[in-house]
Amino acid sequence: GENVEQHPSTLSVQEGDSAVIKCTYSDSASNYFPWYKQELGKGPQLIIDIRSNVGEKKDQRIAVTLNKTAKHFSLHITETQPEDSAVYFCAAGPTGNQFYFGTGTSLTVIP
């Protein structure tokens, strides 16, 4: 089955700096790679996704890049703000109906 690794597990940045979270996956058949933001006490929220026919996608301060050859994808947050503080999960799939999630990155933006 698919195996998704996510790094780093924790990340602290100063407000206004950029944050980068990286994930690798093992199954070359995976073709959809979403990123979720989970705030304390809430469910995961889909913030951006990328499909295997695209190398990069951007939405305001958030961007995701995908390298299919190397089987890795990354989340980039620019001009970070305190409200960006949360746990971020990457995922890859599908295998059947299932997506496989990374172990999460706790991002803290220091004002």
Place this chain on the structure above:
Amino acid sequence: SAVISQKPSRDICQRGTSLTIQCQVDSQVTMMFWYRQQPGQSLTLIATANQGSEATYESGFVIDKFPISRPNLTFSTLTVSNMSPEDSSIYLCSVTGQVDYEQYFGPGTRLTVT
């Protein structure tokens, strides 16, 4: 995106009892899923809730422990049976949206078993 609600939002239960969690979606969806998120951990798929048929369980999860119902395209329930402290987790309902593969989560049910 779909709007998903879950009840209860949290509960504290005694060992050996059962709890049924409800998931309601504001629109008809094809796929509904139940996930477990143990404290500080990632998300693990428990099962796919199939409308009109038995749920499809992932490895390590069985129907006797986690019975699931899905009577229509907007509603599902997950029961956590004969609970033990190891069942203390967040239980999340999820659905796929109109666009292929996009998956949305409910707010979760925070379960503590004492």
